[in-house]
Amino acid sequence: xxxxxxxxxxxxxxxxxxxxxxxxxxxxxxxxxxxxxxxxxxxxxxxxxxxxxxxxxxxxxxxxxxxxxxxxxxxxxxxxxxxxxxxxxxxxxxxxxxxxxxxxxxxxxxxxxxxxxxxxxxxxxxxxxxxxxxxxxxxxxxxxxxxxxxxxxxxxxxxxxxxxxxxxxxxxxxxxxxxxxxxxxxxxxxxxxxxxxxxxxxxxxxxxxxxxxxxxxxxxxxxxxxxxxxxxxxxxxxxxxxxxxxxxxxxxxxxxxxxxxxxxxxxxxxxxxxxxxxxxxxxxxxxxxxxxxxxxxxxxxxxxxxxxxxxxxxxxxxxxx
Amino acid sequence: xxxxxxxxxxxxxxxxxxxxxxxxxxxxxxxxxxxxxxxxxxxxxxxxxxxxxxxxxxxxxxxxxxxxxxxxxxxxxxxxxxxxxxxxxxxxxxxxxxxxxxxxxxxxxxxxxxxxxxxxxxxxxxxxxxxxxxxxxxxxxxxxxxxxxxxxxxxxxxxxxxxxxxxxxxxxxxxxxxxxxxxxxxxxxxxxxxxxxxxxxxxxxxxxxxxxxxxxxxxxxxxxxxxxxxxxxxxxxxxxx
Ligand SMILES: Nc1ncnc2c1ncn2[C@@H]1O[C@H](COP(=O)(O)OP(=O)(O)O)[C@@H](O)[C@H]1O
Ligand SMILES: [Mg+2]
Numbered sequence: 001x002x003x004x005x006x007x008x009x010x011x012x013x014x015x016x017x018x019x020x021x022x023x024x025x026x027x028x029x030x031x032x033x034x035x036x037x038x039x040x041x042x043x044x045x046x047x048x049x050x051x052x053x054x055x056x057x058x059x060x061x062x063x064x065x066x067x068x069x070x071x072x073x074x075x076x077x078x079x080x081x082x083x084x085x086x087x088x089x090x091x092x093x094x095x096x097x098x099x100x101x102x103x104x105x106x107x108x109x110x111x112x113x114x115x116x117x118x119x120x121x122x123x124x125x126x127x128x129x130x131x132x133x134x135x136x137x138x139x140x141x142x143x144x145x146x147x148x149x150x151x152x153x154x155x156x157x158x159x160x161x162x163x164x165x166x167x168x169x170x171x172x173x174x175x176x177x178x179x180x181x182x183x184x185x186x187x188x189x190x191x192x193x194x195x196x197x198x199x200x201x202x203x204x205x206x207x208x209x210x211x212x213x214x215x216x217x218x219x220x221x222x223x224x225x226x227x228x229x230x231x232x233x234x235x236x237x238x239x240x241x242x243x244x245x246x247x248x249x250x251x252x253x254x255x256x257x258x259x260x261x262x263x264x265x266x267x268x269x270x271x272x273x274x275x276x277x278x279x280x281x282x283x284x285x286x287x288x289x290x291x292x293x294x295x296x297x298x299x300x301x302x303x304x305x306x307x308x309x310x311x312x313x314x315x316x317x318x319x320x321x
Numbered sequence: 322x323x324x325x326x327x328x329x330x331x332x333x334x335x336x337x338x339x340x341x342x343x344x345x346x347x348x349x350x351x352x353x354x355x356x357x358x359x360x361x362x363x364x365x366x367x368x369x370x371x372x373x374x375x376x377x378x379x380x381x382x383x384x385x386x387x388x389x390x391x392x393x394x395x396x397x398x399x400x401x402x403x404x405x406x407x408x409x410x411x412x413x414x415x416x417x418x419x420x421x422x423x424x425x426x427x428x429x430x431x432x433x434x435x436x437x438x439x440x441x442x443x444x445x446x447x448x449x450x451x452x453x454x455x456x457x458x459x460x461x462x463x464x465x466x467x468x469x470x471x472x473x474x475x476x477x478x479x480x481x482x483x484x485x486x487x488x489x490x491x492x493x494x495x496x497x498x499x500x501x502x503x504x505x506x507x508x509x510x511x512x513x514x515x516x517x518x519x520x521x522x523x524x525x526x527x528x529x530x531x532x533x534x535x536x537x538x539x540x541x542x543x544x545x546x547x548x549x550x551x552x553x554x555x556x557x558x559x560x561x562x
Binding site: 178179180183184186187189190191193194195196197198199200201202255 | 370372473
């Protein structure tokens with residue numbers, strides 16, 4: 001029998017694997033794909049933001065790099081957008097090596113503010129970069145030239161691809177969690193000074209975490225560009241992109257394997273339906289909702305929903321006994 | 322010599338928290354560090370552990386200059402410490418806290434867990450291994466810090482007020498623990514306020530006052546020293562004399 005501790009995550013995965021195939025409604029199928037995509041970027045953020053406790057508000061940089069790499073390669077060189085994914089990942093490594101070491105010297109809120117400032121700067125640079133479409137942005141292919149363009153009429157193929165990437169990322173995170181690196185990152189998040197005194201090379205491990213986190217966030221950006229076929233400075237490098245990852249991870253539970261996924265399952269459908277109802281992107285409403293969610297989490301459950309999970313389990317066990 | 326610290330100065334602005342402190346430690350010694358609050362003992366420890374860089378002076382450990390090395394390099398070389406105010410890893414169990422230390426020499430989780438269990442047993446924490454570390458009070462947390470530091474397999478261990486705030490029966494157990502750590506072959510420097518503890522544990526004591534080492538000798542010698550008595554009573558006469 002599956003132990004109760006595992007029952008929740010297993011159920012979630014099973015439901016995820018089959019859910020969108022049960023509906024023929026393209027709106028729901030699209031939402032399902034977007035849920036998994038958001039789960040990828042929030043899970044990627046979670047490596048540095050959750051496990052290592054370095055609350056980055058600058059991850060939109062990585063997302064934007066991935067998305068722009070894909071559509072630049074298509075727009076300028078006619079390559080299939082997905083070819084931009086490896087390029088975006090390589091670029092993410094370069095960015096991590098540049099912004100990691102100086103920002104890691106900042107602690108707590110100062111790190112968050114530092115990363116936020118760098119991301120805001122990146123958005124301004126992109127707006128003024130004519131080669132990358134400036135304020136207007138970039139388009140993907142309008143018609144599929146070959147299967148490699150990954151242009152599908154319905155969202156299910158995207159859903160399947162995203163789910164495979166998410167599974168890979170969660171498997172890696174699970175391995176990390178059980179390894180020395182997982183212990184070291186959690187130690188850094190809980191008490192940097194003590195971690196150092198026990199021989200943890202803090203700056204080095206933060207950089208490892210950022211490299212992994214940034215690479216998967218860039219991959220999420222590329223996948224987004226492949227599916228949506230359009231990116232502009234706001235949808236690639238916008239502050240809301242960073243905030244989204246933080247809020248989703250915080251809602252589900254930072255520093256837990258499945259927290260970001262749970263957060264995405266709850267938050268993304270809410271966003272998409274309210275956007276559909278209010279029309280347009282509903283950005284203003286999103287900010288208000290995020291503020292509210294952050295306040296509720298901070299007040300009632302700083303560990304996110306993951307903190308409530310053991311309570312639910314305990315009740316379940318008692319009933320079962 | 323295991324450790325040689327020469328002319329250590331740590332200045333915060335114009336204020337010298339540590340002022341020309343010297344300390345030589347031989348292998349297997351158990352040295353006491355005493356002095357009134359604010360004398361600079363913790364700051365001196367921070368310098369020795371690489372947690373803060375001394376303004377001037379040099380520190381050699383096992384023949385190697387370590388003055389400007391990072392704290393993690395100190396740990397790797399075999400110099401471990403505890404903090405006056407314990408810093409535990411919230412969100413982890415007691416065992417996991419100790420495993421973080423053990424992973425330094427044993428990169429594999431299983432092996433580190435075994436090492437951690439041995440030390441939890443050694444420090445009397447075995448029953449609480451599975452508890453979240455935050456469920457422990459200050460005395461328990463101080464023990465976790467000791468177990469964690471020992472897990473890095475140090476040659477020299479700096480204990481900063483590891484016995485402060487304990488009840489008398491806890492102090493008794495803690496003295497016994499320090500003795501057992503010493504018996505394992507670990508050299509120790511302990512900052513301690515309770516003179517009785519110093520008398521029972523150590524053969525050599527350094528007395529800090531206003532950043533300076535004002536006396537050094539056996540516990541009996543320093544407690545009889547008029548300079549030391551004056552420092553503790555806070556009389557100006559003591560300094561002039
Ligand atoms: N980071 C710091 N900045 C400024 N002053 C400090 C700092 N750390 C310690 N001090 C000062 O240095 C002196 C020595 O402190 P400390 O080493 O903690 O003393 P002790 O451990 O002997 O009680 C105190 O006056 C304290 O206020
Ligand atoms: Mg002190």
